[in-house]
Amino acid sequence: MAIQHNERNYRRTGGRDHERHRRNEADSNAERLAKGLGWFSIGLGLAQIAAPREMAHLIGIRGDDENQSLIRAVGLRELASGIGILSRDRPAGWVWARVGGDMMDLSLLGGAFASDDTRKDRVALATAAVVGVTALDLMCGQRLRQQQFGASDYDDDREWMEQRDSMGHARRDRDRAFHVVKSITVNRPAEELYGFWHDFENLPRFMDNLESVKVTGDKRSHWKAKAPAGMTVEWDAEVTDDQPNRRIAWRSLAGADVDNDGSVSFLPATGNRGTVVRVEMRYDPPGGAIGVAFAKLFGKAPDQQAAEHLRSFKQIMETGDVTRSEASLGWIRHPAQPSARLQAARNPEYNQA
Numbered sequence: 001m002a003i004q005h006n007e008r009n010y011r012r013t014g015g016r017d018h019e020r021h022r023r024n025e026a027d028s029n030a031e032r033l034a035k036g037l038g039w040f041s042i043g044l045g046l047a048q049i050a051a052p053r054e055m056a057h058l059i060g061i062r063g064d065d066e067n068q069s070l071i072r073a074v075g076l077r078e079l080a081s082g083i084g085i086l087s088r089d090r091p092a093g094w095v096w097a098r099v100g101g102d103m104m105d106l107s108l109l110g111g112a113f114a115s116d117d118t119r120k121d122r123v124a125l126a127t128a129a130v131v132g133v134t135a136l137d138l139m140c141g142q143r144l145r146q147q148q149f150g151a152s153d154y155d156d157d158r159e160w161m162e163q164r165d166s167m168g169h170a171r172r173d174r175d176r177a178f179h180v181v182k183s184i185t186v187n188r189p190a191e192e193l194y195g196f197w198h199d200f201e202n203l204p205r206f207m208d209n210l211e212s213v214k215v216t217g218d219k220r221s222h223w224k225a226k227a228p229a230g231m232t233v234e235w236d237a238e239v240t241d242d243q244p245n246r247r248i249a250w251r252s253l254a255g256a257d258v259d260n261d262g263s264v265s266f267l268p269a270t271g272n273r274g275t276v277v278r279v280e281m282r283y284d285p286p287g288g289a290i291g292v293a294f295a296k297l298f299g300k301a302p303d304q305q306a307a308e309h310l311r312s313f314k315q316i317m318e319t320g321d322v323t324r325s326e327a328s329l330g331w332i333r334h335p336a337q338p339s340a341r342l343q344a345a346r347n348p349e350y351n352q353a
Contacts, residue, residue, distance in 0.1 A: 033136065034144060035086060037095065037136065040082070045078030045080075052068035056068065058126075060118050060119030060122025061112050061115075070108070078101070090144065102134040109126055113127065179280075179281070180282075181280045181281075184310040184311065188318060194245045196317065210223065211232060220239075223236075223237055233257035236252065237250045237256075237260075246265065247263060247266070260283035
């Protein structure tokens with residue numbers, strides 16, 4: 001009986017070892033393919049940005065100013081995708097973003113093929129090339145998704161994945177080089193500021209890089225943010241510290257497109273002048289230092305963003321609104337004017353004006 005039990009145990013564990021080896025090999029192949037696609041994106045993006053006229057001629061369309069601008073925009077998207085893929089341990093989200101970009105490219109090439117002012121043979125070749133790359137992107141995205149979720153069949157694999165995620169998160173915390181600290185004085189009580197910030201779904205109202213934040217549980221939320229070249233990044237976060245009217249801290253969970261953690265503190269200002277709001281954030285942006293340099297080209301350096309967000313938060317809490325100049329198309333903020341609701345409350349004659 002003991003011999004039979006040992007044989008069954010050997011077959012069971014041997015089967016698990018074989019399955020794990022097979023998955024590890026598939027994971028390595030998927031990761032190598034993803035890295036190759038990342039470098040391909042960067043190379044193509046740089047070529048499109050540096051030589052848009054030549055790229056236009058290569059794919060059979062006119063090299064006029066409009067098409068050159070379009071090709072540069074596509075190049076920026078490719079560059080952002082490549083940086084995102086190469087900088088992530090688990091780049092499935094960025095690979096699927098490439099698939100979305102491929103669909104856009106195929107749509108543009110379809111329009112070019114229907115035009116009378118193009119080289120049909122070159123457009124057809126370019127379309128075939130994009131179709132081939134799309135197939136690779138789809139295959140890579142599917143393999144990476146299986147890599148992320150396929151190991152849940154075995155308890156020991158789940159434990160191994162959790163340990164790997166924990167170790168990876170700790171390593172990224174140690175290596176994370178980007179640390180932003182900003183503060184501002186807001187002429188409102190801490191209770192009011194804490195209450196507004198504590199509802200994370202309010203954050204996109206003054207953080208213009210956030211598309212949405214959805215509360216998904218008691219201490220968890222899902223964040224979606226804008227990235228360079230029209231891309232988006234997403235992550236799940238959890239609250240790690242919650243001291244009513246004093247401090248809120250949060251961090252991203254494993255698998256985030258952008259690993260980050262942050263906190264906001266509400267401290268009494270001197271002379272009863274309101275509350276000092278202090279924000280501290282640490283994060284690992286796509287591309288690391290390259291990603292930050294890329295973002296600075298568009299005036300979106302991390303410290304600049306944090307300062308703008310706090311100014312917008314101050315405006316909302318003190319006046320009820322964030323004021324932007326229409327002439328500036330939202331890029332330059334001017335001193336806030338009180339919202340209609342607050343002006344009416346402060347001056348009964350306002351509604352009669």
